[in-house]
Amino acid sequence: MQQLIDEIKIPGERATVLDRLRYLLNISHKTQARFARLINIDPSSMSKVLAGKMSVTEPFVNRVVVNLGVSKEWLLNGHGTPFAKGEGVKDISAETVTIRPMPKGAPVYDIDATAGVMPLGRQFTEDKIIGYLDIPGLDPRNPVIRVTGDSMQPAIPDGSLIAIRPINDPSIILWGSTYLIQLEDYRLVKVVKPCREDPAKVILHSENPAYDDMEVPRTAIVRLFLVETVINCRYLA
Numbered sequence: 001m002q003q004l005i006d007e008i009k010i011p012g013e014r015a016t017v018l019d020r021l022r023y024l025l026n027i028s029h030k031t032q033a034r035f036a037r038l039i040n041i042d043p044s045s046m047s048k049v050l051a052g053k054m055s056v057t058e059p060f061v062n063r064v065v066v067n068l069g070v071s072k073e074w075l076l077n078g079h080g081t082p083f084a085k086g087e088g089v090k091d092i093s094a095e096t097v098t099i100r101p102m103p104k105g106a107p108v109y110d111i112d113a114t115a116g117v118m119p120l121g122r123q124f125t126e127d128k129i130i131g132y133l134d135i136p137g138l139d140p141r142n143p144v145i146r147v148t149g150d151s152m153q154p155a156i157p158d159g160s161l162i163a164i165r166p167i168n169d170p171s172i173i174l175w176g177s178t179y180l181i182q183l184e185d186y187r188l189v190k191v192v193k194p195c196r197e198d199p200a201k202v203i204l205h206s207e208n209p210a211y212d213d214m215e216v217p218r219t220a221i222v223r224l225f226l227v228e229t230v231i232n233c234r235y236l237a
Contacts, residue, residue, distance in 0.1 A: 115187070178227040
């Protein structure tokens with residue numbers, strides 16, 4: 001039976017960079033060659049690095065960090081957690097925020113997170129940008145979209161804005177984190193949990209107890225976006 005990510009032990013304090021790389025390889029459930037291609041590394045070079053025959057260079061580390069969303073501090077020194085950005089959703093609360101017309105801050109798109117089936121990547125076009133949010137705690141690299149519906153209340157109230165980060169490999173899931181999940185026929189904002197009875201499936205959990213959990217095959221997930229920030233406020237265009 002395939003191990004779940006949270007059942008694979010994270011390297012301890014005395015672990016090396018190579019130990020942490022092997023941990024990332026293990027939780028990806030990929031062959032060494034496929035893992036290398038995932039982070040844009042030549043498979044032969046990856047093999048030499050893991051065997052200790054080639055040093056871990058700064059460009060190599062940066063590719064791992066960028067392509068997998070891994071904490072650089074954790075990878076190099078073992079400090080913190082592997083996926084520092086996934087430790088929890090930041091909640092920015094304010095009575096009002098202003099969406100500014102000039103390109104400063106995170107772009108806000110006229111897109112509903114859960115409406116429609118078109119892949120989000122195709123919708124992040126300039127003509128859908130309605131302005132920009134420049135507020136503390138908001139990463140300007142992450143697109144901001146709105147959420148309608150009450151399935152994630154009280155964590156994400158109806159009408160909130162969320163900042164999302166694309167995940168390159170949907171097989172690597174931070175259990176218990178909130179994601180925007182792109183399925184073939186739906187887009188959903190849910191907490192993703194492991195299915196203990198069937199590791200080939202995941203559980204999509206709503207914060208609102210009026211909604212039942214959903215079980216879906218991992219292969220049904222077309223795209224994942226990690227919800228990094230919830231902007232819980234009224235906004236002014």
